[in-house]
Amino acid sequence: MSSILYEQSLSFKRPLDFVFTYLADHSHMSDWAPSVTSASKTTPGPVRVGTHFDIQMRFGLSDLSLDYHVTALEHPQYIELKGKGETFSIVERLRLEGEGDHCHLLYQIEVYYQEPVSKLVRFFSPIVKSSIKKDLVYLQKALDQQPSSWKPTLWSKMGDRLLLPGMLHFSKKGFASAKDRWIGVTEDLTGRNIVITGPTSGIGAAVARQLAKLNANLIFVCRNEKKALIFADALEVEGYPRPRIEIADISSVLEVEALAARLLEKGEPIHALINNAGALFNQRGVSAEGLELSFATLLLGPFILTERLYPLLKKAGEARVINVSSGGMYMQAIALDDMEFEKEDYNGDKAYARAKRGLVDMTELWAERWKEDGIVVHAMHPGWADTAGVSAAMPKFYDWTKTWLRSPEQGADTVTWLAASKEARETSGLFWLDRTPHTTSMIPGTRSAPRHQSLLRERLEEYSQKLSAVASQSFR
Secondary structure, eight states, X not given: OEEEEEEEEEEESSOHHHHHHHHHOGGXXXXXXXXXXXXXXXXXXXXXXXXXXXXXXXXXXXXXXXXXXXXXXXXXXXXXXXXXXXXXXXXXXXXXXXXXXXXXXXXXXXXXXXXXXXXXHHXXXXXXXXXXXXXXXXXXXXXXXXXOOOSOOHHHHHHTTOHHHHHHHHSHHHHHHHHTTOOOOOOOOTTOEEEEESOSSHHHHHHHHHHHHTTOXXXXXXXXXXXXXXXXXXHHHTTSOOOEEEEOOTTOHHHHHHHHHHHHHHTOOOSEEEEOOXXXXXXXXXXXXXXXXXXXXXXXXXXXXXXXXXXXXXXXXXEXXXXXXXXXXXXXXXXXXXXXXXXXXXXXXXXXXXXXXXXXXXXXXHHHHTGGGTEEEEEEOOOSBOOHHHHHHOHHHHHHHTTTOBOHHHHHHHHHHHHHOSGGGSOOSOEEETTEEEOSOSSTTOSOOHHHXXXXXXXXXXXXXXXXXXXHHHHO
């Protein structure tokens, strides 16, 4: 058996306690290490000796899978982990010391290769060491909270103009390619209140978990109280702050108004509002108030909730609104004369895309309207993600693309980045994929003109006033 040994010292301007906790949880590796495509904790509960992590790595053209586990944990000075791959094993040792806001790390890694791969160690040892060194450069940047580069590249601009590059951007390969430029988010969100709709499955659950790991005070807005409680219990068991649960169906104006009234009565500032709840309805259905479900859930509900929570967003001083849209938006223009799909045969894909287009239009209007209030507003789409919602609503699409689909965690990354990073406050009103702003229109005739955006807001306000009047009668 042959081995490769690599050591390096690093210093960070972060408290020792924070760095120890961050590094002990190896599920953070995918945030900062360019070589790691995904990382997840597979053992329930807080990190301790025996905790396992599933680590997926990219080495050259090969994808590697490792089972990591914690073998020593001496707070806050020493962490040891062992990893096992198909033809190699790893031992990582992290020795820490620090005082005040400064911390020093001595990092050591040994990679052991089995026969017959061990015979080739001398040839690829420089490549392995170069990859490790690059990962540690990005760990340094992440813990020093250096900003990521988010300006569009030539490749991303091509994707906004050409169909094939654009589709590749939506896949897990697109995510992996974009990730090479990123710096991990290591913000401490303690004390920040973040409202997220639809947080118990898919993209929403991945966002909730990522923000919980950053210590945010999460407020879940859910239809299903049982699912919400199960997920909240799971996060608390992991050692994260327990989310507060608010029960509301975003498709119901009455319930959205009641939710907003409860939050306003509490008076707590909202530092981020994530409008994530949604679904694709293949058959036309209606909400409790008789509105077409796609329109009610994906556009009108988020519109009313965001408008009503404006005072609490403004109160936060530096607040963010993140609207989760979809790449399907590119296929449709907003239909101001048929908001509820009543004048043509219903098509679930079109209804979904039109509503998501409308939410992007509102993103641009809110960004302009609230720019003096310290509120930034962004829209994003998660790419093609492997979620239960996608497989159920679009089974043919799922079967065709499943080998290309991203994980929910990869789809959620940009939401978390927009909610937590300092860089995301530099702009407002943009449409993001993989931490990069993109055009909102790829097909001629789908972009909304400013006057159409204004008309959209007027129509939504008309719906809001009419139905809110009914709601207010119900409160009496």
